[in-house]
Amino acid sequence: MAPPVEASRVSPQMLKDIYLRACEIDLRALKPGNVGVDAPGHGMFAADFTASAQASVAALTAPTLAVGASPSLGERPGLGERIYRAVAATREKVACNTNLGIVLLCAPLLxxxxxxxxxxxxxxxxxREVLNGAGVDDTRWIYHAIRLASPGGLGTSPTHDVARxxxxxxxxxxxTAAHRDRIAWQYSSGYADIFDYALPALSAxxxxxxxDEWAASGIYLGLLRRFPDSHVARKYGEARAMEVxxxxxxxxAALMQCNAxxxxxxxxxRADAEFKRAGINPGTTADLTVATLxxxxxxxxxSTDSRNLSLYFTQRAGRKSYGLRAFVKAAGSRAVGGAGVSPDVSCNTITCKE
Known part of the structure; x- marks a missing residue:
């Protein structure tokens, strides 16, 4: 039997396909309160998220990065620079901050x-090696990314304020932020929510x-039930987040009881419509869902046999789903962007609103 694929044989194209596929599944999944292909909301449409995925993928997966019209830098970027470049590329294409949380969570994995x-x-x-090895320079890049994603200003913190x-x-x-932000908690815990709960549940x-789409719906609801959404908490308070x-x-529970x-x-x-009427957007939970995928x-x-790499990607691509280009068409001919930007108090989630 041939050995599993070694990391050295994982190509940038494989990583690109995986990231775009995860973003695709997320948009096709029904996640009450979140934007999907057939479920716009909060002043946003699926096309905004599709454009964000396409804009950010190169910075997250390429071995080296090109900046503007310059050729490849020729050096591998650190984690923080990848995050900053992905956010900057998104801002150039989309006038709305749709994916800061996704980038923060997916960048270390990729x-x-x-x-x-x-x-x-x-x-x-x-x-764990990536997270433990990310130094002060990476923090600097990440702070720059957060400030770029929130041009209107950020809330202040007595320690490690992103404005400094x-x-x-x-x-x-x-x-420092883990007690109030579930994305920060993933960094500090080694993605415990994802590896200990979400991945085994997703497989089941x-x-x-x-x-894949219904599995993503199940993960989303499971995460939302277990971990009050920190975006909702920042916007409406902890009591409201616990109520959600x-x-x-x-x-x-109803989904778990269904065979179909x-x-x-x-x-x-109906729950999706109710959440959106109330302005409830569990954005952190959606970010965790993408990272789980x-x-x-x-x-x-x-774990795939190294002789069957092309078969693996053919099988994944063959699942019933739209391609990313079809997402834009499915979302309609709406112009991407145009929404106002509303920063949360925390540095880790930036949302759009009308």
């Missing part, structure tokens, strides 16, 4: 799989329902 980075012990160990130049590593900065949902988690509980998830489609659609595809890739 960076961990760059050739020569990932150890033989697997994705989780490689991720940092003097701490990425892990140190994230630990895929096996049960045979659908309680609202997600019966939806998750389509049985509760209308119930989920990326991590899942990376783990599957590492």
């Amino acid at each position: 960076h961990a799989m760059q050739p020569g980075d990932a150890p033989a012990s697997g994705l989780r160990a490689a991720l 130049e940092p003097e701490v590593t990425v892990i140190e900065a994230m630990r 949902f895929r096996a049960r329902w045979g659908s 988690s309680r609202m997600a509980a019966p939806l998750e 998830p389509q049985e509760i489609l209308q119930r989920l659609q 990326v991590a899942s595809h990376l783990e599957q890739l590492l």
Whole structure:
């Protein structure tokens, strides 16, 4: 039997395909309160997120980065620079901050799989090495990215305020915010929510329902029930975030009881409309869902027989789904962007609103 794929054989194109595929599944999944192909909301459309994925993918996956009209820099970027370049590229294409949380969560996973980075012990160990190795310079790039994504200003913090130049590593900065932000918590815990809950659950949902999209819906509801959404908490307070988690509980329970998830489609659609009427957008939970999909595809890739790489990607591409170009068409001929930008108090989630 041939060995699994080694990290050194993971190409930038593979990483690109995985990231775009995860963003695609996320948009096709029904996630109450979030934007989808058939579910615009909060002044945003699927086309905004599609354009954001396409704009950010090169910075997140390329071995070297080109800046403007300059040729490739010829040096591998660090984690922080990847995050900054992805945010900057998004801002050039989309007038709305749709993906800062996605970039913050997916960048370490994809960076961990760059050739020569990932150890033989697997994705989780490689991720820990990336996070622990991210220094003050990476923090500086990330702070620049956050400030770029929020031109209207950020909330202040008594320690490690993003408005000032940092003097701490990425892990140190994230630990300070971990109690109030679930993205910061992932950095400080080594993505515990994803590896300990979301990935095993996603695998079980895929096996049960045979659908990446419904599996993503299940993960979203499971995460939302277990972990009050920090974006909702920042916008409306912790009590409201906990209430939204309680609202997600019966939806998750109903989905878990279905052999065919389509049985509760209308119930989920009603919940989606209710959340959006109330201005509830569990954006952090959606970001965690995308990161879970990326991590899942990376783990599957590492476990794939090295002789069957092309078959793996053919099978993934053959699942029932739109391609990313079709997303724009499915979302209609709406102009991308144009929404106002509203920064959260925390540095880690920037949202759009009308």
